[in-house]
Amino acid sequence: MNDALPEFSTDTCARLRDAFRDAGYDADGVVDLLGPSAHAALGRGEPEPARRASRDAGVLGTLVRLFLLGDTEPADAVRSALAPLPLDDALATGIVVGGEADSLRAGFDIRPHGDEQGGWWVVADLDPEQAGRQAAPDHVLGVGHASLSLVRATSRRPADSVLDLGTGNGVQALHATRYARHVTATDTSARALRLAAATFALNELDVELLRGEWFAPVARRRFDRIVCNPPFVVGPPGVDYVYRDSGLAGDDASALLVRQLPAFLTEGGSGHLLASWLHVRGEDWADRVHRWLPEGTDAWFVQRDVADPALYVGTWLRDAGIDPRSAEGQVKAGAWLDWFADNDVEGVGFGFVTLRRTESATPAVVCEDLRHAFDDPLGEEAAAWLDRVEWLRSHDDVLDVVYRVPDSVVLEHVEQPSEDGWSTVVRRLHRVDGPGWQHELDELTAALLAGCRGALPMNDLLELLAAAGGEDAELLRTAARPLVAELVRHGMLEESR
Template sequence: MAPNIVTPPVGSCGLVSDHPEFSPDFRARLRDALREARYDADGVVDALGGAAHAALGRGEPELAFRASRDAGALGVLIRLFLLGSTESERAVAGALPLDGALEAGLVRRVSDGIRAALDLRPHGDENTSWWVLSDLDSDVLGGPVPEDHVLGVGHASLSLIRATSRRPVGSLLDLGTGNGVQALHASRHADRITATDISERALALAKATFELNEVEVELARGEWFAPVARRRFDQIVCNPPFVVGPPRVDYVYRDSGLAGDDASALVVRQLPSFLNEGGVGQLLASWLHVRGEDWADRVHRWLPAGTDAWFVQRDVADPGLYVGTWLRDAGLDPKSPEGRAKAGAWLDWFAENDVEGIGFGFVTLRRTGGTPTVVCEDLRQAFDDPLGAEAAGWLDRVDWLRDHHAELLETRFTVPETVVLERVDNATDEGWQTAIRRLHRTDGPGWQHELDELATALLAGCRGALPLADLLELLAFGHGQDAEELTEAALPVVRELVRHGMLLPVDKDTGR
């Protein structure tokens, strides 16, 4: 089936002729050439080998240059698009349809051969490989990127991909699609995809990406949610321009023109109204850590009524480190006059607004008709499992707690096999004495909870045989505690452990 792409209206922020346009004939010939050369995620790794591929990811290209020498057409494509080298016209013509590539603006002639004019690289998951088009980065350009630069698949994009739940949905909105990579992944689990962006160039590159990969997407141009006014979706993903600081736009892909963290606040406030009942939104966001204010209170104020929300803070950056990182990201030398001037204005704004740090993380939102659950928590440790599956499980567990809030004491619980208890003992005159009891979940994001002696004993009894009320009564009797007071103290701990998947209810019918 041919891609169903709705071309965005031409605006006044750029000339259509400046943007790539892949004809149907060229798309087909290019697709065939890329497939024949095995220029896909697995083919590149196979050609380079693990060591060279890993080195390339670290910004060390020499091993990849050496490994690509004997890789034929695939080696030419690797050097041209992944290594930024100049290749002979004859070599490039043997690897892809050169005439069409020149006309489409994919490559360009230079004095000694052919160079890439756009970034075209394989990207994939465990089942599928796609090609993603974007602009060349600052390292290849040799200087700062232009204002309408379309970013490639960077760390932020990859983190959102891993943090997005992949349950089947009917409709999905990719808000601020950029190069379109979020929509590519959405094509695996969404029946209908709509992608929007304010940038004409981003939509042109996303359109070419979707058509090259034969993925059906509806495209619409406009600011924030304006292109989809009065519409609702089952799922929304968003990688917004979340860089915080003065209200200016140096680069469209990262700057919103709004002051501070207002861009993230805007998306969080407005997104739930574009969801169907029970629909889920997932986005990257930044928030300010302001002197005298708790960051959780700040983001809580962004939320509209009727919204479950899970804010996961993955990092907090010092203002100076934050500014230097984003200057280098755009190809600006922080030591240059321009770099110092921009850094100075940025740091002045932070100081004037009492900003002590910048938080960054993931937000999961769900439109609900029940009593909303809002949780803000830190998750700064490294973990391997994608957060998307955990987010879906978190929402399921929130649903269970909401539906069974009056039945907790009658529920039988069990500790899953993936949860272990760590003890840290200190040597005393009487022997070893436990100082720390820490519960670890060994899968997912690796949640940890410190427990006291009574909580540890309670969990030891959670084997699915007795309801929670009976366990608490036995625990109170055995430790000389008041049963009502112990129950009142235990229920919040039980709810938190259930939310984190460290304590699971046992099905009354199956016993599992």
């Protein structure tokens, strides 16, 4: 196990906060010190440019090398950088630990993290490379790519109550304090709760902390929004590392969350989580996740990646600091790959799930493969997707509406040489923002959408199109309804107001 549970007192956090503020050790200060090149290199796991940039930067440079690079620093320099926190208190808390001779190194990963409104500090365990040892079973991760992707995929619309299920270092709860009146954070790990408490105290935030597995700590309670970055790693049952292993086999942890989460939402409340699902031979992944859903739930499953089993196993072994070439790595990889083979697993899907509790008799369930690159965060898009689903439910016939094509939607033509010059082979409707949805169209549909400029209802446009092309108007309407609904869901058609 890790060292004894850390205890960050209110006074220790206040003095450490003062030290960080005095030094300018915040998200903007670190970027300004390092510059874009060294900061980008640090994000790639290349510390030397940051080390060089921080050499003559006084106490800020010391804090950067100590907490961000994992360097050993002279005790006198650390004492100056942490003032007004006494060095003895920092040693007693484990914020720094003894190194060689008269030198010290960080005992925790304490780093700035921010958004467009300001910044915080997040307390976590040192990663295995910084610590120089394999991760402990109760290791608490820092702010990684998965955490940041969930932050970007979560709606930030105002909410009265938010639950961060499996809070870890507390980063999701930090972001929730921007838009929620009351934030509750839970975890099964006592160590995670201690470090999350330190994160909240360091940032002067009031967050309710509860310990327990899954939804047990909040039984019979409901929340306007639930955010969860669960232990979603799939494979044989067991818990090597609390931050990634649920103890359940395969993708049962993701299935459990999807099944149970809606019951803890207020009516119309939403859940946003990361999840993994197995790609099993002879089974469509969308059918698999669809079976997880309880009644009365709108759901949007977004698949962002599918990993080959061998690559998946190697990635997670290295994440825990285990060399796949070592004797231990070979044994673990063998057992993991055997489990995949025995269960006909051909790949592991990963992505985002948005859920909403609804009283509608016709919940919307959509599974989409969005593995292409896009920059826009999914959080506001997820909220807008739920809005559009509700809008579609409130309209008996989507063809009675006057539409317009948003300015963010363009029509692309792919043409090839022909005897008459150029011949169109593909017409593609493309939304240039959000997740960058695309729809291939025929010439007739392209002409229909060209008329969607906020003047006539879709039914009238279909009548005109049928008359101009000698088509059957009723057949056009039948074909148009599902297409219009999908374009509305994707934000590529909107009601003209």
